Amino acid sequence: MIKDITLGQYFPSDSIIHRLDPRFKIVIMIVYMIMLFSGDSLICLGIGTLYTLISVVMTKISFKLYIKSIKPIFPFLIFTALLNIFFIKDGDIYFQWKFIKITSSGVDTSIFMIVRIVLLLIGTSVLTYTTSPIVLTDAIERLLNPLKKIKFPVHELAMIMSIALRFIPTLIEETDKIISAQKARGAELDSGNLIAKTKGLIPILIPLLISSFRRAEELATAMECRCYNGGDGRTRLRQMKSGISDYIALFFTVLFFIAVIIINHIIK
Amino acid sequence: MAEIKIMENIIKTENLKFNYQNGSEEKPIINEVLKDINIEIKKGEFVAVLGHNGSGKSTFAKHLNAILLPCSGKVYINNIDTADDDNLFNIRKCAGMVFQNPDNQIVASIVEEDVAFALENMGVPYEEMRKRVDDALKAVGMYDYRFHSPNQLSGGQKQRVAIAGIIAMRPECIILDEPTAMLDPQGRREVMKTIKTLNKECGITIVLITHYMNEAVECGRVVVMDNGRIVFDDTPENVFSNVEEIRKIGLDIPQTTELIYLLNKEGLGLDSHIITEEQCINAIERLLK
Numbered sequence: 241m242i243k244d245i246t247l248g249q250y251f252p253s254d255s256i257i258h259r260l261d262p263r264f265k266i267v268i269m270i271v272y273m274i275m276l277f278s279g280d281s282l283i284c285l286g287i288g289t290l291y292t293l294i295s296v297v298m299t300k301i302s303f304k305l306y307i308k309s310i311k312p313i314f315p316f317l318i319f320t321a322l323l324n325i326f327f328i329k330d331g332d333i334y335f336q337w338k339f340i341k342i343t344s345s346g347v348d349t350s351i352f353m354i355v356r357i358v359l360l361l362i363g364t365s366v367l368t369y370t371t372s373p374i375v376l377t378d379a380i381e382r383l384l385n386p387l388k389k390i391k392f393p394v395h396e397l398a399m400i401m402s403i404a405l406r407f408i409p410t411l412i413e414e415t416d417k418i419i420s421a422q423k424a425r426g427a428e429l430d431s432g433n434l435i436a437k438t439k440g441l442i443p444i445l446i447p448l449l450i451s452s453f454r455r456a457e458e459l460a461t462a463m464e465c466r467c468y469n470g471g472d473g474r475t476r477l478r479q480m481k482s483g484i485s486d487y488i489a490l491f492f493t494v495l496f497f498i499a500v501i502i503i504n505h506i507i508k
Numbered sequence: 509m510a511e512i513k514i515m516e517n518i519i520k521t522e523n524l525k526f527n528y529q530n531g532s533e534e535k536p537i538i539n540e541v542l543k544d545i546n547i548e549i550k551k552g553e554f555v556a557v558l559g560h561n562g563s564g565k566s567t568f569a570k571h572l573n574a575i576l577l578p579c580s581g582k583v584y585i586n587n588i589d590t591a592d593d594d595n596l597f598n599i600r601k602c603a604g605m606v607f608q609n610p611d612n613q614i615v616a617s618i619v620e621e622d623v624a625f626a627l628e629n630m631g632v633p634y635e636e637m638r639k640r641v642d643d644a645l646k647a648v649g650m651y652d653y654r655f656h657s658p659n660q661l662s663g664g665q666k667q668r669v670a671i672a673g674i675i676a677m678r679p680e681c682i683i684l685d686e687p688t689a690m691l692d693p694q695g696r697r698e699v700m701k702t703i704k705t706l707n708k709e710c711g712i713t714i715v716l717i718t719h720y721m722n723e724a725v726e727c728g729r730v731v732v733m734d735n736g737r738i739v740f741d742d743t744p745e746n747v748f749s750n751v752e753e754i755r756k757i758g759l760d761i762p763q764t765t766e767l768i769y770l771l772n773k774e775g776l777g778l779d780s781h782i783i784t785e786e787q788c789i790n791a792i793e794r795l796l797k
Binding site: 374402403405406409410413455458459461462463464465466467468469473474475476477478479 | 575604605611615616631634637658659673677
């Protein structure tokens with residue numbers, strides 16, 4: 241039932257994007273985000289769209305899956321678009337009726353907004369669809385490593401994150417068991433109004449919480465037994481090697497970014 | 509001569525006592541868990557520690573790699589005092605520990621990375637780590653599953669991964685705290701087979717905490733604990749021939765031993781030191797002839 245929940249939605253495959261160094265992917269992602277928001281003209285938006293489409297095709301993952309990632313925020317998109325259309329009152333007037341005024345600038349802004357958000361979502365999906373959450377966490381840890389100098393607990397945060405990822409399926413399984421156990425004892429979980437349903441969660445959450453604490457303690461002991469001593473002096477089994485393809489990918493992204501900046505400058 | 513004998517001991521305890529304290533500071537309720545434990549375990553031995561719930565066997569196990577420190581008395585692992593803080597990691601490298609619930613001791617989301625966890629902590633360089641991880645996975649027969657997620661594995665397989673995570677440290681001794689208690693019979697057999705191979709082929713000392721008599725029968729030496737004390741410490745044959753005493757402290761005896769015991773009660777005069785099924789069959793066959 242709820243066992244199907246996956247976090248991060250990783251789709252294993254063997255595309256070029258899958259094989260890129262995850263650290264590079266994160267850096268590219270950041271450049272990409274800045275690129276999307278630094279152009280104000282339709283051409284810049286077009287370049288962003290082109291870049292996104294190229295990377296989507298290169299992931300070899302069905303386009304339907306990307307559409308699926310946008311679906312949940314669809315109502316939100318329409319809402320922001322409408323707000324922009326009705327509340328921005330500069331520019332040429334396309335339509336006016338009593339206090340409602342639709343202007344060119346309002347329409348422009350809402351189109352830009354929608355396209356940018358959609359591109360942003362598809363872009364992040366490219367990252368999360370092609371990189372497993374655990375690799376992603378690892379890459380973030382390595383990228384943030386310099387922050388250790390200012391005593392930022394990089395390793396600890398990454399360890400928390402990866403343990404959380406490790407235990408999500410275990411805890412889901414346990415939740416399933418607790419739900420069955422409580423149902424067997426006559427708990428009514430799916431009936432009644434919202435308040436009754438929320439109350440019905442208590443007999444599930446409390447045992448889950450208690451067992452999580454027990455698990456945490458046992459895990460801590462097991463980690464100590466295996467000489468865990470924080471992040472100092474650790475070596476890694478997973479090696480991250482950057483190759484030519486990583487630099488090429490970064491190079492092209494930066495190229496697109498520069499193009500956007502230049503075009504934006506010329507048009508202004 | 510005496511010195512050589514000491515060298516052979518991997519585990520040695522001297523008057524080990526341990527108690528938990530409950531209650532308030534003024535009126536502490538002292539719960540004595542271990543009372544005066546003296547034991548010596550030699551390198552390469554396969555020892556089962558038996559006892560019913562609350563006999564102190566798990567507490568005893570936790571003293572063997574310095575998770576708990578004795579309230580009084582000493583524990584030596586490879587001649588290192590466990591109370592010596594500077595040698596903590598040496599002790600843990602030497603005496604690895606496997607727990608009951610495999611789910612709660614697997615740290616990473618990929619099998620081979622979990623096996624590497626201890627090595628990563630110890631700062632072992634990559635090439636060496638790669639080799640040790642592969643060796644460990646092969647030793648427990650989980651090499652084919654190295655890229656799997658622990659959630660895709662059965663209980664027995666998970667426990668074998670946990671054991672691999674320990675043997676990757678190349679310990680001289682492994683302490684297993686009821687490693688089969690949460691497993692189905694299939695998983696139990698897998699784990700027991702793995703432990704036996706490690707003992708025979710790699711010469712790793714095994715301390716198996718258990719409450720399954722069948723597992724204890726397969727060991728070279730059985731230590732029975734009751735109420736924080738060691739009551740028996742002998743070969744399985746000798747220990748289980750004390751049927752009445754074993755029963756008295758709330759433990760079962762193997763079915764074969766029980767059968768022989770019942771037959772002997774009727775005055776058949778069989779050898780009371782029989783524990784394996786084969787021995788039992790032979791003895792009865794001889795009797796019938």
